[in-house]
Each structure stands twice: as structure tokens, then as C-alpha cells.
Amino acid sequence: MNIALIAHDRKKKDMVQFTTAYQHILKNHSLFATGTTGLKIHEATGLDIHRFQSGPLGGDQQIGAMVAKNDMDVVLFFRDPLTSQPHEPDIIALIRLCDVYQIPLATNMAAGEIIIRALEKGELQWREIVHQKRKKESGLE
Numbered sequence: 001m002n003i004a005l006i007a008h009d010r011k012k013k014d015m016v017q018f019t020t021a022y023q024h025i026l027k028n029h030s031l032f033a034t035g036t037t038g039l040k041i042h043e044a045t046g047l048d049i050h051r052f053q054s055g056p057l058g059g060d061q062q063i064g065a066m067v068a069k070n071d072m073d074v075v076l077f078f079r080d081p082l083t084s085q086p087h088e089p090d091i092i093a094l095i096r097l098c099d100v101y102q103i104p105l106a107t108n109m110a111a112g113e114i115i116i117r118a119l120e121k122g123e124l125q126w127r128e129i130v131h132q133k134r135k136k137e138s139g140l141e
């Protein structure tokens, strides 16, 4: 599955702890992240991650583009609700797209734990059905 990992600055510690604790699960998936989050995770865990731009420079939008193509299966976005962000519209747009495409989205570590455990148990396999259906509709299969 394609998993996006994003954390605002004050939540990066949470993200590093989270990805360290669950790296045995995450390593079996394709990981994507905004620039600085991806770097911190890679430095702490050695996990392979495709890094997009930093959030304020368009990284949220790049991840949003994958969501809009229904290519992203899970979004773990540990956001900071107490600090205003210069790219707030991008953040809102990404969250909105997750709702448009019914993408499991965690906006904090507690919800992230529920999603990652569900992923481990295979409870998100329905995403494969979405991919297969999409391929069929586009004539790729």
C-alpha cells in the first residue's frame, strides 16, 4: 500500500516515535512524505521514503495529487492544531481530498495507531479492490 507520512514541526517527535515503533509494519509498504518529515523519519529509522517538497513549498499538494488519482491508500498527517501555518489552504485541501476519495486519514498519533494496527491485520485490503476496479475502468486490465 502507498502510505503518506506528514507531521508539522511540533509533531515531528511524535512521528519519529511512531515510525520507529511501527517500522516493522511500515517497511512492507511504499512510503511517501513531505520533505522534512521524510528526512527525520529516514534518519531515525533508515526506512526507504519517497520525499516530496517540504509542506510549505508544495509537499501537501504533491501528496494531494496522489490522493486525487486514488493512488494513496493511507494518510498519516500529524497536524499541529495550535500553530497557524502559512500553507493552511494546502492542508485543508489535502484533508478534503482524503474525504472525497474515502482515504483513511489520521490527523494525530492516537488515530494513527488505530490505522496502522488495522493495516497490520489486513483490514485495509479493500483498497486493493478500489485499485483493481480503477484499472478495469481505465482499460488497463
Ligand SMILES: O=C(CO)COP(=O)(O)O
Pocket (backbone or CB within 6 Å): 006, 007, 008, 009, 033, 034, 035, 036, 037, 038, 053, 054, 055, 056, 059, 060, 091
Ligand atoms: O508542513 C507540513 C505539512 O503541512 C510538513 O512539511 P515538512 O515535512 O517539510 O516539515
